[in-house]
Amino acid sequence: MEIRNLVCSFEGRTVVDDVSLSIEAGRVTCLLGPSGCGKSTTLRAIAGVEMQNSGEIYVDGKLICDTVFRVPPERRQIGLMFQDFALFPHLSVAENVAFGLKGTKEEKRARVEELLDKVHLLRYIDGYPHQLSGGEQQRVALARALAPRPRIMLMDEPFSGLDNRLRDGIRDETLAILKEEDAAVLLVTHEPEEAMRMADEIALMRRGKIVQQGAPYNVYTRPVDKAAVAFFSDVNVLKATVNGALAQTPFGQFLAPGIPDGTEVEIVFRPQHLRLDFDRGGKGPVPTPSEGVAARGVVERARFLGNESLVEFRMDYDGSILKATVPNVFVPQKGRVMWLTIRRDKCFVFPA
Numbered sequence: 001m002e003i004r005n006l007v008c009s010f011e012g013r014t015v016v017d018d019v020s021l022s023i024e025a026g027r028v029t030c031l032l033g034p035s036g037c038g039k040s041t042t043l044r045a046i047a048g049v050e051m052q053n054s055g056e057i058y059v060d061g062k063l064i065c066d067t068v069f070r071v072p073p074e075r076r077q078i079g080l081m082f083q084d085f086a087l088f089p090h091l092s093v094a095e096n097v098a099f100g101l102k103g104t105k106e107e108k109r110a111r112v113e114e115l116l117d118k119v120h121l122l123r124y125i126d127g128y129p130h131q132l133s134g135g136e137q138q139r140v141a142l143a144r145a146l147a148p149r150p151r152i153m154l155m156d157e158p159f160s161g162l163d164n165r166l167r168d169g170i171r172d173e174t175l176a177i178l179k180e181e182d183a184a185v186l187l188v189t190h191e192p193e194e195a196m197r198m199a200d201e202i203a204l205m206r207r208g209k210i211v212q213q214g215a216p217y218n219v220y221t222r223p224v225d226k227a228a229v230a231f232f233s234d235v236n237v238l239k240a241t242v243n244g245a246l247a248q249t250p251f252g253q254f255l256a257p258g259i260p261d262g263t264e265v266e267i268v269f270r271p272q273h274l275r276l277d278f279d280r281g282g283k284g285p286v287p288t289p290s291e292g293v294a295a296r297g298v299v300e301r302a303r304f305l306g307n308e309s310l311v312e313f314r315m316d317y318d319g320s321i322l323k324a325t326v327p328n329v330f331v332p333q334k335g336r337v338m339w340l341t342i343r344r345d346k347c348f349v350f351p352a
């Protein structure tokens with residue numbers, strides 16, 4: 001499926017602003033962005049329940065919707081799964097899953113059994129939604145959405161009603177089933193972890209526009225701007241001015257290729273890319289030239305978070321705070337002096 005130049009506005013306010021995107025069979029594309037950035041509206045336009053102001057939607061190269069021509073929603077071969085897309089309480093599990101199915105009674109039953117088996121709920125086939133847990137209901141909703149073999153699956157925050165530990169399992173299971181069914185999946189989420197876990201491709205959306213698109217690894221490691229870094233993790237920022245394609249900082253010089261002299265830049269890096277060294281008689285480590293210079297900081301706060309520890313330092317050079325994460329347990333006392341170096345290969349330099 002391909003969307004070209006989609007624009008949607010409400011009362012003169014553009015909430016989807018020239019979005020182009022294609023999704024492919026057997027792949028999960030995540031539309032990832034903060035609340036209100038226009039993700040759901042994009043999905044609703046594709047589903048055919050929202051009318052775009054301009055732009056076209058194609059499936060297999062055939063137009064299914066522009067501002068004049070519209071294939072009605074029920075003929076778009078699209079499966080929908082939303083967080084609050086409840087099961088029909090008065091229908092049994094089997095009847096829920098069979099809801100959108102065509103064919104003989106036997107054919108329908110076979111497909112229902114096949115899908116309930118896939119979501120490991122065959123034993124509840126004659127049960128009712130209220131007898132199932134939230135996670136089980138979600139799996140029935142998945143089975144129901146997939147039953148008519150949609151070519152395209154649109155999922156809007158489908159896992160957000162579930163508690164954390166349950167969610168990981170259901171995400172993985174859902175992913176496996178979606179791959180088996182070979183649908184082209186567009187999943188909307190505001191959670192970066194969910195996108196990283198589920199997506200073959202991430203489209204990062206902000207204020208109605210797709211600002212970056214690519215494989216999760218690329219979006220994470222080659223962010224387009226500071227906000228793209230900050231969307232996935234905490235960030236640290238150093239400010240500097242470029243001189244001769246270099247930005248001078250308390251941590252040494254950073255390359256700023258192609259950025260004109262005098263430009264204010266921000267050097268952005270994640271907390272896991274700070275290296276910590278103990279103070280040795282008022283001195284820090286002697287880093288190699290490629291590591292730059294170590295800067296002195298004092299522990300302001302340290303917390304153990306389970307998989308890692310988060311240590312905040314007040315830096316001597318300007319009193320600002322830098323955050324460092326360290327694998328495992330490391331909870332130094334407030335006031336302890338340490339020396340910080342930055343993993344320079346993990347830094348991003350952006351014009352401020």
Ligand SMILES: Nc1ncnc2c1ncn2[C@@H]1O[C@H](COP(=O)(O)OP(=O)(O)OP(=O)(O)O)[C@@H](O)[C@H]1O
Pocket residue numbers: 010011015033034035036037038039040041042190
């Ligand atoms: N029918 C509507 N009428 C008026 N404004 C709307 C309508 N639908 C959505 N909006 C507005 O459009 C903007 C984008 O909404 P949308 O639901 O697409 O965002 P989202 O990125 O999916 O956010 P969330 O994750 O919170 O659902 C919001 O400011 C919302 O208030």
